[in-house]
Amino acid sequence: MSHVAAQAVTNSQTPEKRERRRQVSDQTIVRLFIMPTLILLIVINIFPLFYSLYLSFTDYSVIANKPPEWVGLENYQKILTKELPRYWHNFVVTGSYALLSVGLQVVIGFSLAMLLREKFKGSGFVTTLILIPMMLSPVVVGLFWKLIFDPSKGIFNYFLYPGNPSAGPEWLANPQLALWAIVIVDVWMWSPFVMLLCLSGLSAIPDYLYEAAAIDRASSWFQFRRITLPQVAPLLLIAVLFRTIEAFKAFDLVMGLTGGTPGDATETVAVRIYREAFLGKFNTGESSALAYIVLVIIIAVSNLYIRALNRMRED
Amino acid sequence: MSTETRHSVNYSTRVDKVGIRPRLVRTIRALITIFIALTLLIPVVWMGMTAFKSRADAVASPPKLVFEPTLEGFVSLLTKRRQLTAEQKAEYEQRTDLNWADEIALERGQAIIGQSEYAQRLRNSLIIASTSTVLSVAMGLLSAYAFSRFRIPGEGDLLFFILSTRMLPPVVVTIPIFLMYREIGLYDTHIGMILLYTAFNLSFSVWLLKGFIDEIPREYEEAALVDGYTRLQAFVRIVLPQAVTGIAATTVFSFIFAWNEYAFALMLTTDTARTAPPSIPSVLGTGGIEWAAIAAGSLGFLIPVVIVTFLLRRYLLRGVTFGAIRQG
Numbered sequence: 001m002s003h004v005a006a007q008a009v010t011n012s013q014t015p016e017k018r019e020r021r022r023q024v025s026d027q028t029i030v031r032l033f034i035m036p037t038l039i040l041l042i043v044i045n046i047f048p049l050f051y052s053l054y055l056s057f058t059d060y061s062v063i064a065n066k067p068p069e070w071v072g073l074e075n076y077q078k079i080l081t082k083e084l085p086r087y088w089h090n091f092v093v094t095g096s097y098a099l100l101s102v103g104l105q106v107v108i109g110f111s112l113a114m115l116l117r118e119k120f121k122g123s124g125f126v127t128t129l130i131l132i133p134m135m136l137s138p139v140v141v142g143l144f145w146k147l148i149f150d151p152s153k154g155i156f157n158y159f160l161y162p163g164n165p166s167a168g169p170e171w172l173a174n175p176q177l178a179l180w181a182i183v184i185v186d187v188w189m190w191s192p193f194v195m196l197l198c199l200s201g202l203s204a205i206p207d208y209l210y211e212a213a214a215i216d217r218a219s220s221w222f223q224f225r226r227i228t229l230p231q232v233a234p235l236l237l238i239a240v241l242f243r244t245i246e247a248f249k250a251f252d253l254v255m256g257l258t259g260g261t262p263g264d265a266t267e268t269v270a271v272r273i274y275r276e277a278f279l280g281k282f283n284t285g286e287s288s289a290l291a292y293i294v295l296v297i298i299i300a301v302s303n304l305y306i307r308a309l310n311r312m313r314e315d
Numbered sequence: 316m317s318t319e320t321r322h323s324v325n326y327s328t329r330v331d332k333v334g335i336r337p338r339l340v341r342t343i344r345a346l347i348t349i350f351i352a353l354t355l356l357i358p359v360v361w362m363g364m365t366a367f368k369s370r371a372d373a374v375a376s377p378p379k380l381v382f383e384p385t386l387e388g389f390v391s392l393l394t395k396r397r398q399l400t401a402e403q404k405a406e407y408e409q410r411t412d413l414n415w416a417d418e419i420a421l422e423r424g425q426a427i428i429g430q431s432e433y434a435q436r437l438r439n440s441l442i443i444a445s446t447s448t449v450l451s452v453a454m455g456l457l458s459a460y461a462f463s464r465f466r467i468p469g470e471g472d473l474l475f476f477i478l479s480t481r482m483l484p485p486v487v488v489t490i491p492i493f494l495m496y497r498e499i500g501l502y503d504t505h506i507g508m509i510l511l512y513t514a515f516n517l518s519f520s521v522w523l524l525k526g527f528i529d530e531i532p533r534e535y536e537e538a539a540l541v542d543g544y545t546r547l548q549a550f551v552r553i554v555l556p557q558a559v560t561g562i563a564a565t566t567v568f569s570f571i572f573a574w575n576e577y578a579f580a581l582m583l584t585t586d587t588a589r590t591a592p593p594s595i596p597s598v599l600g601t602g603g604i605e606w607a608a609i610a611a612g613s614l615g616f617l618i619p620v621v622i623v624t625f626l627l628r629r630y631l632l633r634g635v636t637f638g639a640i641r642q643g
Contacts, residue, residue, distance in 0.1 A: 025545070025546060026465065026546060029461065029465075029546050029547070030461045030465045030467060032457075033457035033458055033460060033461035034457070034458050034461050034462070034467070034473075036454050036457070036458075037454050037455065037457070037458040037477070037517055037521060038473070038477075040454070040510070040513065040514050040517060041476075041477060041480050041514055041517060041518070043514075044488075044492070044510060044511060044514035044515075045480040045483060045488060045514060046480075047491075047495075048488050048490075048491035048492050048495065049483075049488070049491070051491035051494070051495065052487070052488075052490055052491040055490065055491065055494075062493065062494060062497075112348075112351070115344060115347060115348045115351070116348055118341065118344070120341060120342075120344070120345040120348075121345075122349075123345070123348070124628070126348055126349055126352045127628075128624060128625055128628045129352045129355075129356060130351075130352050130355055131624060131628070131631060132356065132359060132621055132624055133355065133358075133359070134635075135571060135620050135621070135623070135624045136359075136575070136617055136620060137574070137575035137577065137592055137616060137617070137620070138575070138577065139577040139592050139593070139595070139596070140575075140592065140595055140612075140613045140616055140617065141358075143595060143596055143609060143613065144358065144362050144609070144610065144613055145358065147365070147606050147609075147610075148358055148361065152376040153373075153374045153375070153376050153378060153606075154378070155357070155361060155378050158377065158378065188355065188358070192355075193635060196631060196632050196635065197632070197636070197640070200632050200640055235640065238636065238639075238640075242636075245482055248484070249484040249485070249486075251484070251485065251486055251577075251578050252577045252578060252592075255577070255581075255596075256577075256596065270484055270486045270578075273486045273487070274486050274578075274581075274582070277486075277489075277490050277582075278493075278582055284490060284494075287490060288490055288491075291484075291486065291487040291490065292487075294484060294487060295483070295484070295487050298482060298483070298484060299479070299482075302479055302482035305482070306475055306478055306479065306482075309478075309636065309637060309639040310471075310475075310639075312636075312639045312640055
């Protein structure tokens with residue numbers, strides 16, 4: 001901390017009293033500056049977490065005029081035994097969605113980054129154009145893609161089957177395809193994000209590595225595998241972790257596009273929690289328990305993510 | 316990121332990078348990239364087109380590429396209308412005091428009787444997003460400064476805690492917040508939503524702003540302190556002016572997050588404080604979904620975001636990685 005030393009030197013010339021006052025006021029400033037943030041985050045984020053931990057051990061519905069009744073582990077037990085098949089389905093949907101979309105995003109995002117790597121006239125503009133989807137509101141995007149996927153009025157099937165669009169599938173009504181539809185939209189929205197991170201990784205690779213490889217007559221595949229890939233890997237990892245966390249939270253896009261339909265074919269865990277907690281019977285206790293299970297998973301992944309970020313920061 | 320090493324070599328000495336063939340390859344690569352970018356933008360362009368289609372054109376099968384532009388979508392999005400009988404319609408057609416919006420509604424045999432709920436909700440979005448942005452940037456700025464300039468016990472853990480709040484899925488936190496808000500009367504209020512969005516964006520703004528403030532050399536402040544400035548004066552007169560870019564970027568990002576937010580708004584508001592995102596899906600007409608109106612709503616909602624994307628393009632990477640990674 002160089003400034004502490006510098007300050008000590010400057011203060012040594014001032015009267016001792018004044019020094020003490022400045023020391024005190026520095027500490028006060030720190031407190032005054034940090035407290036509002038911490039208090040707000042504790043009230044809005046941490047307190048609710050403990051509250052919902054409590055709720056997850058109770059039988060409670062927010063619309064019933066009955067106080068929460070302590071039932072111990074019954075909610076968790078129910079989720080993990082009797083109700084397991086349907087909940088398991090939600091996790092499978094969320095997992096396959098996460099796996100498919102993150103996988104495709106990595107491939108497409110990375111390829112786009114390779115294409116945009118060497119600058120050409122207007123490449124900055126083109127990059128920004130590609131980035132637009134990522135900034136849009138997911139629910140609005142989902143809603144609009146609903147029209148695009150429509151078998152008779154939408155343009156998606158016209159691209160796939162230009163001659164005879166009615167031969168195309170009904171994307172959102174078909175239980176197998178509906179999840180793919182969500183994956184397609186998610187990939188459309190978020191491949192640019194992966195691209196952005198990869199581009200930054202690529203631009204940081206020193207040219208001399210390639211020059212050395214060129215002198216050694218290394219094949220371009222060798223260069224890609226031994227130079228490009230390892231150098232971009234840390235950023236790619238960050239992109240993957242971030243997208244995985246977001247995929248587990250998948251709510252906005254799914255609600256806009258399908259709302260979990262057809263049946264419960266695209267019901268992700270987040271959508272299920274919403275349906276349990278805010279629709280129908282308002283199963284507050286049980287949905288809190290489910291929320292906690294999701295929370296543990298997300299905290300595990302976020303931990304990895306934040307650690308990776310911290311490492312990037314320190315570099 | 317080792318930007319220095321990258322700038323140290325300004326020209327390529329590679330033999331394989333001169334001559335005709337590589338230039339042709341480069342042109343082809345550029346063309347492919349432009350083609351892909353345009354393909355990716357089709358949905359956005361299509362939405363823009365649909366917003367200006369008439370009700371019938373919007374759902375025409377096959378989809379219409381050429382159509383007569385109309386503002387019908389916008390009118391049905393923003394106004395409340397009443398169906399007219401044939402006589403009333405004839406009478407309306409005689410009137411001369413109609414503005415363009417009335418004329419458009421009249422073509423559909425309707426008269427405008429007021430603003431729609433959506434207009435109100437757009438206003439809510441604006442109020443909630445801008446107030447919460449100002450608050451989260453202001454609070455974030457103070458914390459970021461403290462974290463950047465002072466030794467704070469447990470600093471790493473605190474920053475970790477602050478960021479981890481951002482990773483929580485909204486659906487998980489909403490149930491207890493819903494109960495809490497209902498208890499203290501903040502459910503479906505502007506204040507409740509502003510507090511929530513402020514907290515939601517605070518972690519982001521602390522991290523992003525800390526990155527920007529870390530880059531401002533401490534020496535300026537130290538010189539000011541020697542000159543007899545107090546800490547606060549040094550903060551206001553020295554640090555703030557230099558952090559302006561960072562503050563601007565953080566503000567815009569926070570605004571977009573709050574502007575786009577859907578889950579909290581869906582579950583914690585019903586009417587008074589409901590924002591636009593959860594309302595767009597419910598813009599339904601009497602005879603099926605009014606796609607032109609939905610597209611108009613989406614377009615109006617997206618245009619600010621697109622403009623901002625261009626303004627922010629140098630900071631996008633920083634923004635989406637919580638300030639951890641800087642663009643070269």
